Amino acid sequence: MPLSTGELAALVARDIPAGSYVNLGIGQPTRVADHLTPEQGVILHTENGMLNMGPAATGDDIDPDLTNAGKVPVTELPGASYFHHADSFMMMRGGHLDVCVLGAFQVSVHGDLANWHTGAPDAIPAVGGAMDLAIGAKQVYVMMTLFDKQGRPKLVPKCTYPLTGLRCVSRVYTDLAVFDVGAGGAVVRESFGITREQLRQVT
Amino acid sequence: MKLRESVDEAVAGIADGSTVLVGGFGMAGMPFDLIDALIRQGATGLTIVSNNAGNGDVGLAALLKAGRVQKVICSFPRQSDSYVFDDLYRAGRIELEVVPQGNLAERMRAAGAGIGAFYCPTAVGTPLAEGKETRTIDGRDYVLEFPIKGDVALISAHRADRLGNLVYRKTARNFGPVMATAATTTIVQVSEVVEAGSIDPETVVTPGIFVDRVVRAEARSYMVEGAR
Numbered sequence: 001m002p003l004s005t006g007e008l009a010a011l012v013a014r015d016i017p018a019g020s021y022v023n024l025g026i027g028q029p030t031r032v033a034d035h036l037t038p039e040q041g042v043i044l045h046t047e048n049g050m051l052n053m054g055p056a057a058t059g060d061d062i063d064p065d066l067t068n069a070g071k072v073p074v075t076e077l078p079g080a081s082y083f084h085h086a087d088s089f090m091m092m093r094g095g096h097l098d099v100c101v102l103g104a105f106q107v108s109v110h111g112d113l114a115n116w117h118t119g120a121p122d123a124i125p126a127v128g129g130a131m132d133l134a135i136g137a138k139q140v141y142v143m144m145t146l147f148d149k150q151g152r153p154k155l156v157p158k159c160t161y162p163l164t165g166l167r168c169v170s171r172v173y174t175d176l177a178v179f180d181v182g183a184g185g186a187v188v189r190e191s192f193g194i195t196r197e198q199l200r201q202v203t
Numbered sequence: 204m205k206l207r208e209s210v211d212e213a214v215a216g217i218a219d220g221s222t223v224l225v226g227g228f229g230m231a232g233m234p235f236d237l238i239d240a241l242i243r244q245g246a247t248g249l250t251i252v253s254n255n256a257g258n259g260d261v262g263l264a265a266l267l268k269a270g271r272v273q274k275v276i277c278s279f280p281r282q283s284d285s286y287v288f289d290d291l292y293r294a295g296r297i298e299l300e301v302v303p304q305g306n307l308a309e310r311m312r313a314a315g316a317g318i319g320a321f322y323c324p325t326a327v328g329t330p331l332a333e334g335k336e337t338r339t340i341d342g343r344d345y346v347l348e349f350p351i352k353g354d355v356a357l358i359s360a361h362r363a364d365r366l367g368n369l370v371y372r373k374t375a376r377n378f379g380p381v382m383a384t385a386a387t388t389t390i391v392q393v394s395e396v397v398e399a400g401s402i403d404p405e406t407v408v409t410p411g412i413f414v415d416r417v418v419r420a421e422a423r424s425y426m427v428e429g430a431r
Binding site: 132 | 229232254280282303304306323324327330374378380408
């Protein structure tokens with residue numbers, strides 16, 4: 001059976017090494033936080049300037065001065081810290097952040113990432129921190145469906161959408177399979193309700 | 204010396220065609236009162252450097268709507284509530300330079316630090332590096348990036364003393380400390396002004412040397428509805 005988004009998020013959470021500093025991208029990747037255990041001791045980074053970010057804020061805890069990178073009100077955990085943007089991106093670019101989990105339009109079997117722009121001529125380009133994260137974190141995990149809405153594979157020999165980063169993704173978590181990607185191409189780690197032969201045909 | 208009586212006094216003298224660094228990440232840390240004063244002040248043909256290109260009808264969006272902005276340099280213009288910018292952009296009435304968020308911060312940091320340019324690995328091999336000089340250093344590729352210097356920075360902080368030392372509040376800090384260093388004239392609105400010595404020197408985030416004008420303005424907050 002293909003995995004639900006929640007199951008996929010749980011799978012990613014399971015694979016994050018204990019004690020890691022982790023950035024979860026906007027959208028589906030934020031759901032990974034729901035599945036991290038206190039024993040893992042993972043510290044979440046949000047690029048707008050905070051480490052040890054807590055869950056989304058509700059009710060009286062909502063503070064307009066405390067949001068995540070998706071501009072959703074969040075909370076702080078004990079031991080949180082705040083810092084300015086140059087420091088925040090230094091944490092990525094300087095190789096201090098262990099893992100980031102990002103969504104994607106396409107990933108190539110060699111680890112190229114396309115997740116910021118569809119290339120549509122009328123689209124207003126907006127990149128945010130995607131390019132900095134892609135090349136900055138020590139491990140870049142992508143979380144996405146294996147096929148797009150038109151049924152085309154999103155794990156591709158070569159990206160056709162505008163690139164976010166070159167050879168930066170190390171692992172791709174999809175509803176149908178988990179792949180390691182890199183110089184040697186894509187290698188299936190696990191699959192869910194699809195045979196390896198079927199996977200080979202589509203990717 | 205640095206303290207101003209009103210926000211209008213604080214933004215006096217901003218010239219047409221200025222490059223204005225505007226703090227904030229979405230609504231958090233947006234210097235709403237300074238921007239409103241800038242709209243009253245009337246400077247036009249501005250280049251705005253900010254993470255976003257305005258939300259709703261307030262703050263930066265209001266300045267755009269007033270037709271004062273020629274160009275926006277930002278990382279993420281498109282948001283669920285960026286309709287003022289979207290309409291201007293689609294009508295061809297505003298220029299846009301999209302810069303990766305970390306480069307936006309680092310280019311301003313470089314300006315503040317007196318760095319001539321720097322090689323950065325962000326955006327290598329992507330459309331945002333097209334036409335830029337690249338260089339391989341120790342086997343890794345980098346793109347040459349130049350500083351972004353402001354004529355003026357408008358930022359919001361939590362508390363200032365009379366010498367202009369600043370502390371911020373939570374993630375509203377965002378671009379404030381970087382922008383404060385990168386402009387010829389840095390103008391700060393704060394919720395509270397205290398006497399010199401009232402802020403523990405160990406906790407000062409922006410030392411007063413980077414701050415030119417301080418004005419007190421009641422904290423205003425707009426709750427963000429939904430993501431982005």
